[in-house]
Amino acid sequence: MEKDIKSLLFKYKSLIGLLILCIVISLVTPRFLTVPNILNVFTQVSVNAIIAVGMCFVILTGGIDLSVGSTLAIAGAIAASLAQKNVNIVLILILTVIIGGLIGLVNGIIVAKGKIQAFIVTLATMTVFRGVTYVYTNGTPISGLGTNFTFIGNGTIIGIPLPVIIIAIVALIAWYVLTQTRYGRYVYAVGGNEDSSRLSGINTDKIKALVYVLSGAAAALSAIVVTSRIGSASPNAGSGFELDAIAAVVLGGTSLSGGEGSLTGTIIGAMIIGVLNNGLNLMNVSPFYQSIVKGLVILLAVMLDKKNK
Numbered sequence: 001m002e003k004d005i006k007s008l009l010f011k012y013k014s015l016i017g018l019l020i021l022c023i024v025i026s027l028v029t030p031r032f033l034t035v036p037n038i039l040n041v042f043t044q045v046s047v048n049a050i051i052a053v054g055m056c057f058v059i060l061t062g063g064i065d066l067s068v069g070s071t072l073a074i075a076g077a078i079a080a081s082l083a084q085k086n087v088n089i090v091l092i093l094i095l096t097v098i099i100g101g102l103i104g105l106v107n108g109i110i111v112a113k114g115k116i117q118a119f120i121v122t123l124a125t126m127t128v129f130r131g132v133t134y135v136y137t138n139g140t141p142i143s144g145l146g147t148n149f150t151f152i153g154n155g156t157i158i159g160i161p162l163p164v165i166i167i168a169i170v171a172l173i174a175w176y177v178l179t180q181t182r183y184g185r186y187v188y189a190v191g192g193n194e195d196s197s198r199l200s201g202i203n204t205d206k207i208k209a210l211v212y213v214l215s216g217a218a219a220a221l222s223a224i225v226v227t228s229r230i231g232s233a234s235p236n237a238g239s240g241f242e243l244d245a246i247a248a249v250v251l252g253g254t255s256l257s258g259g260e261g262s263l264t265g266t267i268i269g270a271m272i273i274g275v276l277n278n279g280l281n282l283m284n285v286s287p288f289y290q291s292i293v294k295g296l297v298i299l300l301a302v303m304l305d306k307k308n309k
Contacts, residue, residue, distance in 0.1 A: 044278065053174045060254060067126040069126065069240060071129055080232065190259075
């Protein structure tokens with residue numbers, strides 16, 4: 001009986017951690033459990049959650065994508081320049097996501113075909129894509145995007161912020177792909193044992209390349225949300241976002257070695273980071289200390305996951 005309870009607690013550790021965090025913060029500051037603040041938390045979380053969804057696919061294969069922040073920057077700059085020219089919003093969405101996917105494809109091909117460690121590849125492309133963004137923007141923000149475009153990040157539908165609706169749709173589609181399709185099963189298989197997967201007839205190179213395409217596309221979609229919320233595209237946008245995305249995936253229980261984890265856990269992990277950031281802001285904690293707290297929480301999550309394997 002005790003073993004069953006321990007197993008159950010471990011299975012839902014991320015959700016339990018989120019609930020405990022919410023209770024603690026609500027006791028410390030009454031401003032936390034207010035409708036405007038809760039909607040604000042969901043809106044802020046949506047940006048990291050969208051990137052984390054793509055990152056989850058990558059990490060499940062045993063890879064990593066450090067270039068998502070730079071992908072967000074270049075995709076946001078392109079989306080902003082198109083918005084400046086009053087291009088149709090739907091066309092902007094499609095083109096930006098495709099560009100993000102193509103950027104991810106570059107990573108995927110080098111990792112899968114070049115047989116180079118994903119950490120090294122995406123560390124290099126992170127720098128390259130950031131440089132491309134500076135060249136494209138000439139180092140200056142792109143503004144004057146129009147109300148139609150900024151509605152994506154600031155508008156609401158029946159009282160629900162549009163970014164929250166976007167992440168809900170993205171998460172639902174990604175959950176279906178990961179749990180209900182052959183490709184999703186192959187992602188887990190490749191992460192669990194790539195050699196065995198290859199011997200069983202799975203095109204592991206294709207599976208691995210495609211997860212980076214999904215990661216790039218997710219980063220580009222997140223770029224649209226960020227750019228439209230702020231109303232401008234900065235060449236510095238997305239700096240550090242890759243760390244928050246990886247943290248969300250890890251806090252959600254996905255193993256960094258691949259083959260184990262869930263999309264639901266990743267969304268919960270993103271919520272943990274969002275709630276933690278919001279709570280620390282409400283308590284007027286210095287941003288310097290916030291970084292320390294967030295780092296310690298992530299380290300604790302990794303240590304607990306390692307201990308229970």
